Structure formats: C-alpha cells, structure tokens
Amino acid sequence: MADTQQTEVMAAGTKPRRRFTVDALFSDGRAQAVGVSDLPTAKEIRLDRIEPDPDQPRRTFDDAKLTELAVSIRREGILQPIAVRYDQDADRYVILHGERRWRASRLAGLVSIPAVVRDVPRDRRLIQQLMENIVRDDLNAVDRAAALRALKVQLGDVPWEVVAEAVGIRRSRLFQLLGTEKLSEAAREELRSGRLNEKQSRALQGLPPAHEEVLREAIVGDEIPAAEALRLARALRSARLADDRETVRLALAEIRGGGSLQGQRTRTTELLALVANAAGGSRADRSALAGAVERDGAPAFSTERLQTQVDALAQTLSRLPRSGLEPGSEAYGLLLALSGALEAILDTRT
Numbered sequence: 525m526a527d528t529q530q531t532e533v534m535a536a537g538t539k540p541r542r543r544f545t546v547d548a549l550f551s552d553g554r555a556q557a558v559g560v561s562d563l564p565t566a567k568e569i570r571l572d573r574i575e576p577d578p579d580q581p582r583r584t585f586d587d588a589k590l591t592e593l594a595v596s597i598r599r600e601g602i603l604q605p606i607a608v609r610y611d612q613d614a615d616r617y618v619i620l621h622g623e624r625r626w627r628a629s630r631l632a633g634l635v636s637i638p639a640v641v642r643d644v645p646r647d648r649r650l651i652q653q654l655m656e657n658i659v660r661d662d663l664n665a666v667d668r669a670a671a672l673r674a675l676k677v678q679l680g681d682v683p684w685e686v687v688a689e690a691v692g693i694r695r696s697r698l699f700q701l702l703g704t705e706k707l708s709e710a711a712r713e714e715l716r717s718g719r720l721n722e723k724q725s726r727a728l729q730g731l732p733p734a735h736e737e738v739l740r741e742a743i744v745g746d747e748i749p750a751a752e753a754l755r756l757a758r759a760l761r762s763a764r765l766a767d768d769r770e771t772v773r774l775a776l777a778e779i780r781g782g783g784s785l786q787g788q789r790t791r792t793t794e795l796l797a798l799v800a801n802a803a804g805g806s807r808a809d810r811s812a813l814a815g816a817v818e819r820d821g822a823p824a825f826s827t828e829r830l831q832t833q834v835d836a837l838a839q840t841l842s843r844l845p846r847s848g849l850e851p852g853s854e855a856y857g858l859l860l861a862l863s864g865a866l867e868a869i870l871d872t873r874t
Contacts, residue, residue, distance in 0.1 A: 565641040566605065571630055574608060574617045574637070579649070579674075582663050584716045585627060593624060594631035602629065605638035609649075620644060620652065651675065651690055665722040666712045669701045703729050711740050723750035727757040732767035735760050738776055756780065766836035770823065789858060796861040803868035 606622025619626055620642060629637045644652060663671075676687050688698040704715060704725060711728055714720035724743050727750070728736045739760065743753050759779045765771050795816055802813040823829070848855035 567639050567641055568636050569608070569617055569639045570636045571626065571634060574606075574619060574626055574639070576623050576626070577618050577620065577649070580619070580623060582623065582667055584664055584667060585624065586718065590624065590628050590631060593628035597625070597628055597634065598632040602634075602638055605640050607642055608639045609642055609644055617641070620649065664716050664718070665701050665704045665725070666715045669704050672698060672701060673705075700726070706730070708733065708736055708740075711736065714740065714744055719744050721750070724748070724753050726750070727753035731757060731760065734767045734769045735765070735772050738769055738772045742776060742780075766833075766840055768833055768836045770829065770833070771836070789854060792858065793861045796865040799865040800868035803865075804871065 602625060604622075604625070606625050607620040608617040609620055610616075611618050617639065622639075626637060672687055672691070675690065676682060676684065679686065679690065684698060684702075685695055688695045700722070704712065704722065706729055707715070707725060711720065711725060715722065715725055720740070720743065727743070728740055731739065739753070739756060742748060742756075748756070756776065756779060760772065760775065763775055763779075765775055798809070798813040798816050801809040844855060847853060849859075850856060
C-alpha cells in the first residue's frame, strides 16, 4: 500500500523529501571545497607564546638573510606556516620547523604567526628536524654533523648505518658530513658563516695544522673553487713539507703560480747564497739581499719562528736517508747552501 502511494506521488510530479544531517548544515558546499578538509591543528599563535627548541640542530642564523626575510614577510606575509608542539608543563608552543620564519616575523613587527600544531614524540623530533634541513640543504655541515652525532646517542649509540637510514641519506654522505668535525675550529667557523663551503673544506681534511691554516686562508681569501682546492691539497701532500706556516706558504705560492718545487729549491739556494754574501760582504751584497727579501715578502725575524723552523729541520734531518747525503743529490745541495750561510753568519760574530 505504501509503495503504491509513493508511486502515485512520484507520478504526480512531486519529489521525495531530501534528508539533511547536522554536519551538512555547516559544511562548505562551494565548488572549491570539493576534496578539501579543514585542519583542526592550524592556529594563529602570538609570537610571545612561541619559543625555539633548545635541541634544534641549527645553531647559526645569518643576520643579513634574516633581515631580507623580514622585509619579505612585512610585504607579503607568512607564505608557509611554521610547525610547533605544545609543551603543557611550560604552557608554551615549541618550534619544530620554521625558526627562521619566527625570528624574521619578530623583526618584521608581527604580533602573531600561522602555525600547525603537531604532537611529535621526543624520539622523532630530531630525526624530523634533520630530515627537513638535510633535504632542503638549509643547515651548515658543522651543525649537521653535531646533530647526527647527537641522534646516534639518542638512538642508543646505534651503528652509523642505522643513523643514515633514519634520516634518509647515504652512508657515504653521512661520513662526508662527519669529516667536518676533524677540521680546526677556525675552519669550522668559516663553514658556519658560509665563507667556506663544505666541498671546499674537504681539501683541508687530513692536512697538518699549518698546511690546513695556510690553504684555508687562501681558499677563503681568493675564493678558490673546490676542485682547485683539492688539487692544491694533493700537491702539498706530495711535497712532504715541514709543518711550518712560512714553508707551506712559499710552497703554495709556487704551486699556484704554476712553478715546480725544483724552482723553489733554486730560489732557496740563491737566497742562502745572498745571506752568506751579505753576512760579511759589501753594501752591494746587503742591498741585493734586501731586494730578494722584498721580492719574496719574507717576514721580519722572530726567535719563535726560528725555533719552529729549526725544530722542523731537525725532525726532517732525523729521517734523512743516507742517499740524501751523497754529493749531487737535491738534499745535499740544499744542506751545503745552508751550511755556507750559517758559517758566514757565525764567522762575523767570532
């Protein structure tokens, strides 16, 4: 009977009543809302309620770049919300990702910032922060290496292979980053500031202290590309020089100038001959020595430098093979010239 009545009603041209739910009353029925859902975790949070994560791997923020970002934010606003977690004990929101945007927003004079609130377990926070920075290449190599080492400890001192897998990078890439920890503090600071990039720094790894210092200064000062820096490092290693700053500086200048170590030996012999002649010679001999000093940019005399260089020479001589003492050998010629210069200097004092 009911079916017959429904058929008659439909036949009469009337439509059945459409049923609405409470949710349907508040839903967005516009075309642009199709396939879109709201995020209950999206917030607009006052800047004074947000604080950085003390365990954040990023330790360096470029002031000039922060100022540029602040200008952009002042003009266009925040284009991408930051991510935060809520710390119930402190009643504060702690930054997971986006500390640069938070800092720049404060510089721009904003009162609040859009943020997505996430509940991230403690053992996943560092992994996520590392993954974001490594994928975006937005973290200097020194801070990455420190964060990777901290993550290794956090994961229970697991093998490095496990750490690499956890953050999604190759094992070889991980060890490239860890290699920066072997650099001097001066080189690490250059990396943090951006004056030295990671590829350039690879040329410095494994060099003795004075070698590293001289080559680092040349790379930064003359903006030497990574490939050329590696070539220079190989040349310095093959030269087997004493780890003396002045010796390395002269050798590096010779190598960069396209000369050979044979040319350097010739210049050394000539300079020692000038020293011997000037020790008790005429004004012309002393003038010739002064000209050579000016040409080579030799530093002023220093007892400390003399001590360092004599010590380096003593160590070198202690490993001198018997063949090095044979007349006609390269070492014999250098030692003979040095002996002549020393005798001339000492003779003037007797």
